[in-house]
Amino acid sequence: MEALYATTVGMLTACSIYLILRGRSFPIVIGITMLSYAVNLFLFSTGRLVMNELPIIGNQESYTDPLPQALVLTAIVIGFAMTAYSIILAVRVRGELGTDEVNEPNSSDAEGQR
Amino acid sequence: MLSQHLVILPLLIPMVTALLQLLPWGENPQRYRRALGMLSCTVLIVCATFLLTESASTPLVYALGSWQAPYGIVLVADGLSSLMVLLTAVLAFPVLWFACYGEDNLGSHFQALFQFQLLGIIGAFLTGDLFNLFVFFEVLLISSYALLMHGGGKLKLRATLHYVLLNLTGSAVFLISLGVLYGITGTLNMADLAIKIAALEGDNASIARAGGLLLLIVFALKAALLPLYFWLPQAYAMTTGTVAALFAIMTKVGIYAIIRVFTLLFGDDAGAAALLGYDWLWWLGLGTLAIGAIGVLGSRDLRLVISYLVVISVGTMLTVFSMNSERSISAVMYYMLHSTLITAALFLLVDVIAKQRGKTASRIIKGRRMAQHAALGIMFFIAAIAIIGMPPFSGFIGKLLILEAARTGAQVALLWPLVLGSTFLVMVALSRAGSRMFWHTFDGKPGDVTHPQSQLIPIGMLLAAIVGITVFADVINQFVERIAYDAMHPAAYIEAVLGGPHAK
Numbered sequence: 018m019e020a021l022y023a024t025t026v027g028m029l030t031a032c033s034i035y036l037i038l039r040g041r042s043f044p045i046v047i048g049i050t051m052l053s054y055a056v057n058l059f060l061f062s063t064g065r066l067v068m069n070e071l072p073i074i075g076n077q078e079s080y081t082d083p084l085p086q087a088l089v090l091t092a093i094v095i096g097f098a099m100t101a102y103s104i105i106l107a108v109r110v111r112g113e114l115g116t117d118e119v120n121e122p123n124s125s126d127a128e129g130q131r
Numbered sequence: 132m133l134s135q136h137l138v139i140l141p142l143l144i145p146m147v148t149a150l151l152q153l154l155p156w157g158e159n160p161q162r163y164r165r166a167l168g169m170l171s172c173t174v175l176i177v178c179a180t181f182l183l184t185e186s187a188s189t190p191l192v193y194a195l196g197s198w199q200a201p202y203g204i205v206l207v208a209d210g211l212s213s214l215m216v217l218l219t220a221v222l223a224f225p226v227l228w229f230a231c232y233g234e235d236n237l238g239s240h241f242q243a244l245f246q247f248q249l250l251g252i253i254g255a256f257l258t259g260d261l262f263n264l265f266v267f268f269e270v271l272l273i274s275s276y277a278l279l280m281h282g283g284g285k286l287k288l289r290a291t292l293h294y295v296l297l298n299l300t301g302s303a304v305f306l307i308s309l310g311v312l313y314g315i316t317g318t319l320n321m322a323d324l325a326i327k328i329a330a331l332e333g334d335n336a337s338i339a340r341a342g343g344l345l346l347l348i349v350f351a352l353k354a355a356l357l358p359l360y361f362w363l364p365q366a367y368a369m370t371t372g373t374v375a376a377l378f379a380i381m382t383k384v385g386i387y388a389i390i391r392v393f394t395l396l397f398g399d400d401a402g403a404a405a406l407l408g409y410d411w412l413w414w415l416g417l418g419t420l421a422i423g424a425i426g427v428l429g430s431r432d433l434r435l436v437i438s439y440l441v442v443i444s445v446g447t448m449l450t451v452f453s454m455n456s457e458r459s460i461s462a463v464m465y466y467m468l469h470s471t472l473i474t475a476a477l478f479l480l481v482d483v484i485a486k487q488r489g490k491t492a493s494r495i496i497k498g499r500r501m502a503q504h505a506a507l508g509i510m511f512f513i514a515a516i517a518i519i520g521m522p523p524f525s526g527f528i529g530k531l532l533i534l535e536a537a538r539t540g541a542q543v544a545l546l547w548p549l550v551l552g553s554t555f556l557v558m559v560a561l562s563r564a565g566s567r568m569f570w571h572t573f574d575g576k577p578g579d580v581t582h583p584q585s586q587l588i589p590i591g592m593l594l595a596a597i598v599g600i601t602v603f604a605d606v607i608n609q610f611v612e613r614i615a616y617d618a619m620h621p622a623a624y625i626e627a628v629l630g631g632p633h634a635k
Binding site: 037046052060064082092095109114121 | 285295
């Protein structure tokens with residue numbers, strides 16, 4: 018199970034890094050979303066992977082760590098809000114600048130414009 | 132009763148204020164919102180001053196919901212945190228005052244966003260829990276995304292997009308590093324982490340080191356260290372003067388996080404993970420310093436010049452911090468006070484200058500005379516002297532302390548030429564900008580945009596604060612030396628948080 022889990026997280030991260038390095042805003046937003054999935058899975062595994070156990074101490078001999086679940090919930094909420102904001106921002110940029118290129122096309126020195 | 136909850140007050144004040152400001156306040160809501168905001172900033176200064184005096188001798192620990200560390204989340208106010216909170220409050224008051232002259236009307240809910248921003252910044256300074264640091268970073272970032280867009284405009288959009296996408300990726304990296312550290316140590320309380328990391332050996336220590344370096348990347352992104360600074364000049368130059376002035380503290384949040392985490396968790400006593408990343412900080416800091424100096428000289432816009440001055444100050448502080456001595460940390464702390472206040476003053480000043488010059492705005496070219504030429508000229512002159520680091524102002528004292536902190540030959544050989552060289556380049560750039568804007572003006576009648584005298588008072592206040600930290604340099608220096616001692620000897624901090632002596 019560990020190997021499958023680790024491969025999944027690794028694949029997600031690799032794909033997201035590829036997407037984040039693209040030049041257009043939409044693939045980048047998708048990449049960041051994917052990265053947040055990978056991160057959530059990774060955080061979940063930091064309490065070690067166990068099957069069929071309760072996050073309660075005392076009732077049985079072994080138990081699963083409840084804290085990573087709380088952390089993942091927080092991370093999901095924040096990540097969701099951030100993704101929504103970045104999508105809106107990307108749409109605004111597309112609407113106002115007429116392009117979804119993250120950097121100004123055909124301009125090597127954007128600072129000189131000012 | 133009140134003193135018992137003193138540590139959490141600096142968080143509650145901006146939060147409650149922001150919530151109140153969001154209420155519909157009848158016909159002229161902005162009047163009430165401004166009054167509330169100014170009240171909040173005033174109370175915050177008082178509160179932060181109390182906090183500083185209370186926490187001067189021993190760190191104050193506030194266990195939220197009375198859940199004791201390391202299981203519960205704690206707020207910790209030691210000298211370092213309290214000083215940063217006070218600095219934030221002292222910065223926020225004049226900046227908000229300046230914004231109340233119409234700039235807060237450019238977009239909706241500027242006032243509430245301003246308070247939420249303060250909440251995030253102060254929370255990041257006060258928290259004693261690494262995951263909570265992440266949460267407060269997010270609070271601070273969410274409001275900063277909105278504030279950067281304040282006023283709208285195409286130029287801001289692109290700079291904001293870069294800022295948002297970079298920081299989202301940064302947040303993901305932050306979570307990964309938290310996961311790594313939690314997976315290895317089983318705790319996220321910083322004091323507890325310090326003990327657990329010091330006890331690690333072998334492979335586990337290597338993994339903790341990897342997690343620590345990931346943390347360094349995140350903090351370096353916030354602080355704008357060399358390979359990660361590219362977002363800063365554009366973002367700061369494009370946004371409004373008020374927001375840029377408030378953001379003068381934002382890079383310092385990153386620097387504070389580096390000082391806190393890398394002295395407490397990865398300091399001298401951290402066993403196999405001791406002095407993690409210090410060599411990276413040294414070289415990248417020097418590089419940042421050099422790049423910033425080149426940027427200052429190459430910029431054709433005064434706002435960009437000041438943005439690059441922020442980059443220089445970041446490079447200087449992180450380089451000096453990486454020398455890892457009490458002397459260097461106290462020099463960083465003094466320089467941090469100086470550079471935050473003076474950068475904010477300059478951003479506000481350039482905003483006024485750009486408005487009064489009209490079409491030429493803040494570009495460094497010949498333009499119209501400004502309506503309040505003399506007053507602005509004098510203020511620019513004082514601010515420029517202070518930020519260059521010429522006597523008699525605090526910049527000079529700050530740079531002196533920094534140069535003194537370099538002890539070994541190798542440190543002196545690299546740090547002195549770069550600091551002094553960048554000082555020279557900044558002097559050239561600012562004297563060029565000042566002479567173009569104030570002396571080489573077109574003949575004829577000056578521009579007709581004037582600012583009310585009372586709007587210039589906040590800039591005067593920031594400059595007065597600069598004079599203040601110059602005059603009281605000795606007192607402040609003694610205080611930051613104590614902070615530096617505490618940072619280098621984290622046993623007192625750990626004992627205050629976890630209670631009882633702990634072997635480290």
